[in-house]
Amino acid sequence: MLSIALAGKPNAGKSTFYTAATMAEVDVANYPFTTIDANRGVSYVRTECPCLEREERCNADNCENGKRYVPIELLDVAGLVPGAHEGKGLGNQFLDELTNADVIVNVVDASGGTNEKGEPVDIGDHDPLEDIDFIEEEMDLWLAGIVERNWESVERKSRSPDFDIDDALADMLSGFGASPKQIAMVLREVDYPDDPIQWEDEHREALARDVRRRTKPIVVAANKIDVAPEENVERLLELDKPVIPTTAEGELALRRAADNDLIEYDPGDETIAIGDGVNDAQRGALEDLADTMAEWGGTGVQAALDHAVYDLLDHLTAYPVEDAAKWSDGSGNVLPDAFLLPQGSTPVDLAYSVHSDIGDGYLHAVNAKSNREIGEEYELEEGDVIKIVSTAS
Ligand SMILES: Nc1nc2c(ncn2[C@@H]2O[C@H](COP(=O)(O)OP(=O)(O)OP(=O)(O)O)[C@@H](O)[C@H]2O)c(=O)[nH]1
Ligand SMILES: [Mg+2]
Incomplete structure (x- = not known):
């Protein structure tokens, strides 16, 4: 949730x-x-x-x-x-x-x-x-502190031949609730040395600020x-x-x-x-x-x-149903469930939100509003009613 x-x-x-x-x-x-x-x-x-x-x-x-x-x-x-x-x-x-x-x-x-x-x-x-700015500042400094405390372990890892700074940072920041995708986006936008030994406090603070902005x-x-x-x-x-x-x-x-x-x-x-x-x-x-x-x-x-x-997190609401004509589940309940998903999500993402088995067994999906089959690449819209056909359902 x-x-x-x-x-x-x-x-x-x-x-x-x-x-x-x-x-x-x-x-x-x-x-x-x-x-x-x-x-x-x-x-x-x-x-x-x-x-x-x-x-x-x-x-x-x-x-x-x-x-x-x-x-x-x-x-x-x-x-x-x-x-x-x-x-x-x-x-x-x-x-x-x-x-x-x-x-x-x-x-x-x-x-x-x-x-x-x-x-x-x-x-x-x-x-x-x-009272506005200090909350952001406290959050930024707090995250910068976490980055600093973990820096020694990043430096240690950097001695390994297959060290990759992006992976190491993603690893460290995942504990903060940042997804690999979010971290990759932040890392693309900031300039920083590849060698952790060369990082200064400003680098760590800038990283913390950007990650905080994107993830919170x-x-x-x-x-x-x-x-x-x-x-x-x-x-x-x-x-x-x-x-x-x-x-x-x-x-x-x-x-x-x-x-x-x-x-x-x-x-x-x-x-x-x-x-x-x-x-x-x-x-x-x-x-x-x-x-x-x-x-x-x-x-x-x-x-x-x-x-x-809906605005900051840019989410939409999608409604999975079993009966595309009645917009209901198997027992006749109309629009029983609603799921929040990020914009850009597909019917496959919706299937996985319902249940990982439904996602794994995904075959195809029907847009119940238009009664048309939709492709795996279809981007869901706010209020979509979707019948998912899966080997698991
Ligand atoms: N007039 C007015 N008073 C409010 C409003 N919201 C909260 N209060 C009052 O503000 C005081 C603090 O409310 P809380 O909800 O305890 O504040 P809090 O942010 O949880 O405070 P801490 O737990 O101490 O951090 C109480 O006396 C509330 O009744 C509001 O919209 N209008
Ligand atoms: Mg309180």
Whole structure:
């Protein structure tokens, strides 16, 4: 499963975001380092279900009237402070948790109500722009440290006659969650000596920076928009980086209200319908929240996850079926499964995602939307419904 990690300063709202997105109970409090051990749970990205193209909506568990929710893993980790790679705050513990993440959501307190250590200050007192870069820097320096610590073993290996620097670096960096393909791409772009003995600190730092950028892309969640000065959010949106305004607390309130049938709301909706069962205080709070949503296009929590997966990681959703006419599995369930795959994936890749046996026994595939057989080279598109014919199925 794809893994998204929530990173950021203490007290920025990571655990609130996590609770809202997974509806799991975790500790949330207005002081730094509330979270010490990482929380790991299932959340979803939202996309349009192909059932919208049919007369009837599907009955899949994760489809809500054509709003399709595809599972991903969400990770909520301890807050990060400047100097973490040297052990400040909770230090490397947090950074090590990121090894398995495919993409990072950097939760920033856009209200300026917490200082660089995450301690509460008056709203607007701290400039949230200062909280953007240090996360990247800490991650880069942390990875550079890993490279440095492993350098001796690369130098040792270089004495062997069949030594290849690309292979040695790929070997070392695979532990960081970088695929050989990603590493090959980075190595093509940077200039470095073939002999590890000649590497300087700058080479290692440049390598770490490039590998980090490619393997851990970051989207910023400009959080607490419900209380943030508008100007703060605007300035964050002007940055030359992906930024999504969010209110994690707002999303949590909406999900709880929807669970209690007080409102109609599906995660990622830009509006809510308030029911008759609410009292005056609840109505006031929900109306305030609806105003915030109208201003920024929703609570942003779903949008941040969607942006991470569909834009930064450039993934698509494909739907394997057994019956190409009914778009169903063998028991008649319409569009029962959805898989996230990188753009450029083929029907064979989809077959392997379903099961390695299905992949090994792959014969051919049918595009169920056009009812045409497709070749092994066919590049899947968002929302494709595919029947895979395999000796294993
Ligand atoms: N107004 C407002 N407050 C929020 C929002 N999100 C979180 N908070 C509050 O911010 C405080 C910190 O939230 P947490 O979710 O515990 O923050 P964290 O980033 O997990 O903090 P650590 O675990 O200490 O790193 C709590 O008082 C939350 O209620 C939001 O969108 N708006
Ligand atoms: Mg926390």
